[in-house]
Amino acid sequence: MRIVTLGAGTVGTWIADLLCQHGHSVTVVDVNPEHVRRIYNELDVKAITGSASQSSILFQADVLGCDICLAVTGNDEVNIVAASMARAMGARRTIARVYAPVFRDLSTFDYQRHFRIDRLLSLEHLSATELARNIRNPGSVVVEQFARGQLEVQEVLVSQKTAALNVPLKELRLPRGVRVGSIHRGGRMWIAGADDCVELQDRITLIGRHEDVDQVKDKFQKEPGPKQGVVIAGGGETGFHLARTLEGERFNVLLMEENKERCEFLANHLRKTTVVQCDATLRSVLEEERVGTADVFVACTGDDENNIMAGVEAREIGAQRIMAIVGRPDYAGVVGKLGIDVAVSERDVMARQVLGFLNSGPVISRTALPGGNIEVLEFEVLEHARVTEHVLAKLQLPTQCLITAVIREGFVRVPGADDRLHAGDTVVALVEQSVTDAALAMFQVDGRR
Helix, strand or coil: CEEEEECCCHHHHHHHHHHHHCCCEEEEEECCHHHHHHHHHHCCCEEEECCCCCHHHHHHCCHHHCCEEEECCCCHHHHHHHHHHHHHHCCCEEEEECCCHHHHCCCCCCHHHHCCCCEEECHHHHHHHHHHHHHCCCCCEEEEEECCCCEEEEEEECCCCCCCECCEHHHCCCCCCEEEEEEEECCEEEECCCCCEECCCCEEEEEECHHHHHHHHHHHCCCCCCCEEEEEECCCHHHHHHHHHHCCCCEEEEEEECCHHHHHHHHHHCCCEEEEECCCCCHHHHHHCCHHHCCEEEECCCCHHHHHHHHHHHHHCCCCEEEEECCCHHHCCCCCCCCCCEEECHHHHHHHHHHHCCCCCCEEEEEECCCCCEEEEEEECCCCCHHHCCEHHHCCCCCCEEEEEEEECCEEECCCCCCECCCCCEEEEEEEHHHHHHHHHHHCECCEC
16 A cells, blocks of 8 residues: 655654555655654655645645555644645545544544544554553453444453343343444354344443443443552543543542642543542652552553553552553563563554554454454445445345444444435444455445455
């Protein structure tokens, strides 16, 4: 594929290197001549000096016919403008990295839809999601968020007997906004059908809005055990997103942040999290805040060395599980020896996102569900595609393909059998790998890729 990367800083350089390793043709643009010379000498890329927000520079980078344009400069506004311009100039897909949460907050303004950008990515939010996945127990594991964060896929272990066991799914009367997507039993995983029944020790995936999924989980799980204590060191965007994800009935969250103004922001925006102004890198502070009694300690201060040291101190005073954000690759072999159980790298979580977008035709992104042969695919519905010809009940989709959500004009809904897809919709589907080609053919125009 031909890919244009806007920005040659730490993230841009790393992404360009990753794409080169996968054999793609990469062009890199950066306003700093030194960055351009460095990346040109180190990588097999075409490098251009100039502002990513100028049309003449984008034209010079040949963005008109590129498969993907990745805007990852250090400026949110430049990334949004550049990705929007690239899409208008002919790029097939555009992705913009953003830091400020306002750009992803649909309650104020839909930047992604307005500027016609395929995806706004936040490294901090992705890292927080990865940490949350590792913190939650096997009874409630967040697999991923799709449909711009409005749709959640959760994996639930059915470990206790409930009234929903051995009852066909069609008789459970689940809310319209949530579905059982797949069932994992005895080493085999398949897409759930209306006549399937859930059995003890099954792993099932629930798909829907967060509040709907939490409601449905009660049908398959009894009351959870005692709350887990989670201490988060660092109240930046990663710590904030993580606290907001975890706060609720199952976790007691304590967030430690040194900056007073940031503490005030956190206290105003987190409903059930205790915010403490302090320096989480000091052992005396960790002891004072009784970090040794925590079930999980997470270090995400924004500095690798501080995260590692805070994790080591928390381990020594008794915290049960230690997690940290560690970005430098050369630290990968060290953190485990220092007692850190989980080290999350922003580069790694970004890699999965970027590689998931390297698709052709109507596929926007694809992500494999763990432990099986099922993928979550996001399709763009093209004009005159076969999926627009009938209502869903009459479409010749493979039985191993389940359409779980439709995004239309920025709104997400779980479709019914009588719903019909329209050009411009985005579809989220669970697809078994054996029928991916057959499902893809339904979203192509006249069967062409």
